[in-house]
Amino acid sequence: MTNQNETTKCLNPITGELLNEMPLTDINEFKGTIENARNAQKKWSEISVNERIKYVIRIREFIIDNSDLIAKTISQDNGKNLVDSLATEIIPAAMAVTYYCNNAKKFLKTEKVSGGNIAFINKRSKIQRVPYGVIGIISPWNYPFAIPFSEIIMGLLAGNSVILKVASETQYVGKILKDCIESAKLPDGVFNYVNIPGRIAGDLFLESGIDKLFFTGSVAIGKVLMKKASETLTPVCLELGGNDPMIVLDDAELDRAVGGVIWAGFQNSGQSCGGVERIYVHETIYDKFLGKLKERVEKLRIGDSLSFNNDIGGMTTQNQIKIVYEHIDSAIKDGAKLFAQSKGGENNLLPAKVIIDVNHNMDLMKHETFGPVVGIMKFSSDKEAIELANDSYLGLTASVWSKNKNRANDIAKKIKAGVVTVNDHLMSHGLAETSWGGFKQSGIGRTHGRLGFDEMTQSQFIVNDLIGFLPKNLWWHPYSEKLYKGLGGLLQFLYGKKIRTKIRGLKNLMKIVPRMLERK
Numbered sequence: 001m002t003n004q005n006e007t008t009k010c011l012n013p014i015t016g017e018l019l020n021e022m023p024l025t026d027i028n029e030f031k032g033t034i035e036n037a038r039n040a041q042k043k044w045s046e047i048s049v050n051e052r053i054k055y056v057i058r059i060r061e062f063i064i065d066n067s068d069l070i071a072k073t074i075s076q077d078n079g080k081n082l083v084d085s086l087a088t089e090i091i092p093a094a095m096a097v098t099y100y101c102n103n104a105k106k107f108l109k110t111e112k113v114s115g116g117n118i119a120f121i122n123k124r125s126k127i128q129r130v131p132y133g134v135i136g137i138i139s140p141w142n143y144p145f146a147i148p149f150s151e152i153i154m155g156l157l158a159g160n161s162v163i164l165k166v167a168s169e170t171q172y173v174g175k176i177l178k179d180c181i182e183s184a185k186l187p188d189g190v191f192n193y194v195n196i197p198g199r200i201a202g203d204l205f206l207e208s209g210i211d212k213l214f215f216t217g218s219v220a221i222g223k224v225l226m227k228k229a230s231e232t233l234t235p236v237c238l239e240l241g242g243n244d245p246m247i248v249l250d251d252a253e254l255d256r257a258v259g260g261v262i263w264a265g266f267q268n269s270g271q272s273c274g275g276v277e278r279i280y281v282h283e284t285i286y287d288k289f290l291g292k293l294k295e296r297v298e299k300l301r302i303g304d305s306l307s308f309n310n311d312i313g314g315m316t317t318q319n320q321i322k323i324v325y326e327h328i329d330s331a332i333k334d335g336a337k338l339f340a341q342s343k344g345g346e347n348n349l350l351p352a353k354v355i356i357d358v359n360h361n362m363d364l365m366k367h368e369t370f371g372p373v374v375g376i377m378k379f380s381s382d383k384e385a386i387e388l389a390n391d392s393y394l395g396l397t398a399s400v401w402s403k404n405k406n407r408a409n410d411i412a413k414k415i416k417a418g419v420v421t422v423n424d425h426l427m428s429h430g431l432a433e434t435s436w437g438g439f440k441q442s443g444i445g446r447t448h449g450r451l452g453f454d455e456m457t458q459s460q461f462i463v464n465d466l467i468g469f470l471p472k473n474l475w476w477h478p479y480s481e482k483l484y485k486g487l488g489g490l491l492q493f494l495y496g497k498k499i500r501t502k503i504r505g506l507k508n509l510m511k512i513v514p515r516m517l518e519r520k
Contacts, residue, residue, distance in 0.1 A: 008195055010172035013079040013348050014305060014314040022171040025194040027204060033192050034208045037134045037161040040189030045131050045159035049108055052157055053101045055184045059153070060097040062183035063090060070176055074145055075305040077172035079314035079348060080268045082306060088268070089146040092430035096150045099432035100453065104157040107453045113461070119490060122466040129457035131159035132235070133211035138201055140216045141316050142271040142370075143429075144170035145177055150432065150448055151214050152181060156190065158456035163192045163210065165201050169317055206234055213237070214455075216273075219394075219441050226444070237445030237455050241273040242396025242438060243368045245389035246425060247411065248289060249382070249402040250282035256423060257401040258292045261374060264399070264426035266300065266352040269315050270324075270372040274397040274419070274436075275426050278365055279376040280385050286378040290339060293354060300342035302349050312372065314348035321350065324371030331355055331364040331375070339376075360391055368394065382407075386414045395439030399425035418442065471519045474512060478520075486512030 007021040025033075044052070063070065067090050074085040113125040135155050139148035144166055155162045164181075166174035178193040196204060202225045205213055214237045215225055222240040229236045246264070248257045264276040281289045305313035315321050332338065336358045344351025350372050358365050358375035365375050379385045389398055398417040402408040405422060412420040418438035419428045428434045435449035446452050475487060485508045492505025 008168050008171045010077060010170075010175075012076050013169075013316050017076075019076055019172045020175065022175060022195050025196050027196065027200070030194065030196070030204055031208050033163065033194065034134060034210065036189040037163055037192050040187055041131070041133055041159070041161035044156075044161060044187060044190050049105050049157070052159070053104060055186055056097060056153060056156055057101050058184040059180055060094050062180050063094045063097070066176075066180075070145065070180070072306065073176045074173050075313065077170045078141060078144055079305050079316050080271075081310055081313040082308060084268055084313070085145075088430065089143060089149075092146055092432070093149045095430070096153055096432040096448075100150075100153050100157055103450075103453075107450060108158065108457070117494070119494065124464045124466060126462050128460050128462060129158070129454070130460045131457055133160060134163060134209075135160045135456065136163045136205040136210040136213045137165070138198075138205070138213070138215045138217070139164070139166050141167035141169040142268065142273070144173035146429070147216050148177065149180075150452070152191070154447075154453050154456050156186070158453065160211075160456060161190045161192070163194060163205070165194050165196050165205070168195075168198055171195060203228060206232065210234065212455075214447070215239070217241075222443065237437075237447065238443040239273070239396075239437060239445075239447065240441060240443040241368050241370075241394065242417075242442050243277050243366075243392050243394045244274060244397045244399075244417070244425075245278045245280060245392070245415070246276045246398070247379075247385045247389055247400045248279065248281040248285070249385075249400065249404075249407065249411075250284045251403045251407075252282075252285070252401040253403060253423070254285065254289055254292055258289065258296055260399065260401065260423075260425050261293060262296050262300070265374040266297075266312055266372045267426065269312055269350060270352075270374075271316060271320065271370055272426055273368070273370075274429055276374060276399070277369055278389075278392075279374055280379050280388050281376060282385075283378045283380050290354075290356070290376070294340035297340045297342055297352050297354055300352050302342055302344050302351055312342075312352065314345075315350055315371065316348075318348075320370055321348065324350065324369055324373060327362075327364040327367070327369045327371075328353065328355065328373055331358055331362040334362055336362065336364070336375070360388075366392070382411055386411060390414075390416050393440055394442045396442040397421070397425070397428065397438070399423075416440065418446075467516075470516050472516055474516055483512055483515070 006024040010019040071082050071085040075082050108129050110126050110128045137148050137151050181191050206228050212235045216239040219240045222238040301310045302312045303310040336355050339356040340354040342352040352372040355375045395417040397419040398415045399421045400408040400411045408422045416439045433449050435446040435451040437446035489505035489508030492501050496502045
């Protein structure tokens with residue numbers, strides 16, 4: 001249980017500086033928050049989409065007016081540098097507001113459904129999207145602003161009320177995110193920010209009766225939440241990380257591919273679920289690729305997140321640093337070699353590392369390391385590269401690098417991942433129109449884009465009958481042998497191969513049509 005006088009200390013992971021203290025939510029009041037959100041949602045869902053858009057568009061104004069403050073807050077609380085904060089969190093958030101506000105009406109529009117069979121030509125179906133009600137969002141510390149942001153925006157525009165819990169490690173970002181959403185001056189209870197310890201948040205959300213849970217985090221916690229959600233059949237959308245492969249073909253533009261490793265492997269100190277962790281390079285260009293990569297890695301500048309002259313900031317948590325070193329030490333013990341590394345600082349400022357002579361028995365290649373380290377292997381054929389890329393229980397993103405786009409796309413289609421990019425990596429999360437989510441144990445459901453917006457609503461079919469004025473349907477009671485033969489005649493008329501069969505079936509069918517006028 002939490003006491004209302006308890007707080008979460010917000011610390012700069014690089015300097016240890018106390019940034020702020022955020023009060024913990026009194027969990028005895030949490031059910032009241034849910035109830036308030038539920039009552040607010042009923043009214044919120046009844047106002048027009050245009051009215052909801054007017055509220056939400058104000059959020060973009062806050063982002064633009066406060067972009068420097070938001071970037072500084074993210075960098076201080078998470079440890080990533082200012083350019084990363086702006087490029088990967090703030091700009092995509094502003095773009096997301098624009099995209100979802102421009103498309104919300106289309107995404108929520110009632111759709112007519114084409115008939116499936118002439119026998120039911122009198123039936124007219126349509127799909128309408130119905131908001132879930134109260135949605136819960138539990139977000140991680142690695143992209144503390146951008147990851148929950150799009151889910152909040154989609155949830156609100158779809159007509160839901162939102163309860164947000166950000167990671168305890170990045171509550172300082174949570175505070176400015178809260179200010180950002182509240183700048184829209186939403187009706188009371190439509191958006192709710194709670195600070196609850198991670199160890200109890202999932203259970204509390206699910207036991208308090210939310211209508212859907214969106215969680216981004218580890219595979220292990222995702223499985224626990226899914227099991228808990230099964231008790232009440234509460235729907236969940238889970239984004240659970242990745243161990244993402246990069247395939248560099250023999251005709252790749254090497255300078256771009258090497259730049260892709262620097263960006264997607266080391267940006268945010270490698271703490272990106274969609275970042276490069278496993279690299280497979282064609283044997284004919286392997287040595288040349290490594291040479292170029294070594295040169296670039298050794299020039300990387302690691303340091304204070306608020307300096308514009310540093311390329312990489314610091315790791316966010318001590319626990320993640322421990323995992324990174326465990327994976328590296330274990331791989332080297334089993335025969336891997338440290339090929340290149342940047343200059344690094346102390347404490348949370350880990351140097352970027354390139355490890356070679358690795359294999360898939362090593363934790364470095366088998367599991368998500370989530371740090372500034374990549375493992376590199378060579379391959380000899382496209383088939384082998386695909387097999388290596390797919391040899392993982394995770395499948396979030398992947399990339400293929402080649403000057404031949406047809407070849408690259410053919411390979412991309414065979415990779416078991418939710419997002420595959422060609423000649424780029426770690427950028428599709430910034431595309432509001434591109435859905436985000438993975439295969440295998442990388443998660444369930446999608447966020448972002450049309451598919452992500454659909455996750456915020458349930459589909460409801462409305463079926464109308466054009467001849468509903470008649471007393472009964474053809475197949476209604478009372479039953480008889482004549483009805484049986486008549487319905488069989490329908491089957492023969494529709495699908496019989498011979499004309500005689502179709503004619504015989506039509507005769508039997510016509511014998512029962514008059515029963516639709518019977519009132520008994």
